[in-house]
Amino acid sequence: MFQEKGFEKTSVNDILKIVGIAKGTFYYYFKSKEEVLEAVVSEATSLLKARVQKVVKSTSDPKTKLLEAFQSMNITDVYGGNLLKDMHKPKNALLHQKSLQAILQEMTPLLTAIIEEGVQQGQFDCPYPKQLIQIILVAVATLFDEGIFQLDKQEEEQLLEAFQFLLFRQLGIEN
Numbered sequence: 001m002f003q004e005k006g007f008e009k010t011s012v013n014d015i016l017k018i019v020g021i022a023k024g025t026f027y028y029y030f031k032s033k034e035e036v037l038e039a040v041v042s043e044a045t046s047l048l049k050a051r052v053q054k055v056v057k058s059t060s061d062p063k064t065k066l067l068e069a070f071q072s073m074n075i076t077d078v079y080g081g082n083l084l085k086d087m088h089k090p091k092n093a094l095l096h097q098k099s100l101q102a103i104l105q106e107m108t109p110l111l112t113a114i115i116e117e118g119v120q121q122g123q124f125d126c127p128y129p130k131q132l133i134q135i136i137l138v139a140v141a142t143l144f145d146e147g148i149f150q151l152d153k154q155e156e157e158q159l160l161e162a163f164q165f166l167l168f169r170q171l172g173i174e175n
Contacts, residue, residue, distance in 0.1 A: 001014050002026060002037065002040065002095055007094050007095055011033070012026060012033050015036065032104060038098070039094060041098045041099050043098065045099070045102040045103060048072075048106065048107065049070035049107070052072055052111070053110060054072070055069045055072055055114075056110050058067070061118075061123065062114050062115070062117045062118030062121060063118065063124075065117075066111070066114050068139060069110070069114060073103075073107070077171075079083065089132060100141050101110060101130050103132045103137065103141070104134065104138070107133075108133050108137065109130075110165050111133040111136075112130045115129035115132065115133065118171065122173055125171065125172030126170065131147070134154075136167060143159060144159070
């Protein structure tokens, strides 16, 4: 419903019709539709976190872990590509904002741990691991936001290559 109508235009009654429950049941579990939004964001963020945690715990080298961690954050296999497209529409600004906030909060420590591991092993040279990850996450979220940039396939591939180039340079990796 939030995707189709946008958060502001979705009412609790709309949610009740789709889910097929009574209003009292809804309010037993949620105080407001804002709490439903928080639950939607929390579910998607939990999926991302579980995927990245699996990568962090792997025995791969830090460079591979970092690439795999970013790749694992693509959740279109679960939610489909339309979720991301719809999230970037102006009517879903609150959903988008809350998602970005949750991703930054949950992914920063995990990705920072990978960089710190690489620094400890002498593979990376990065004096500010946490801050670098915060900058990278915000940049990626903005640059690949279809609501801001309309990229064709070639431009998207070049942007991914530039992202990897920038990230590796900031970590002191030449190739």
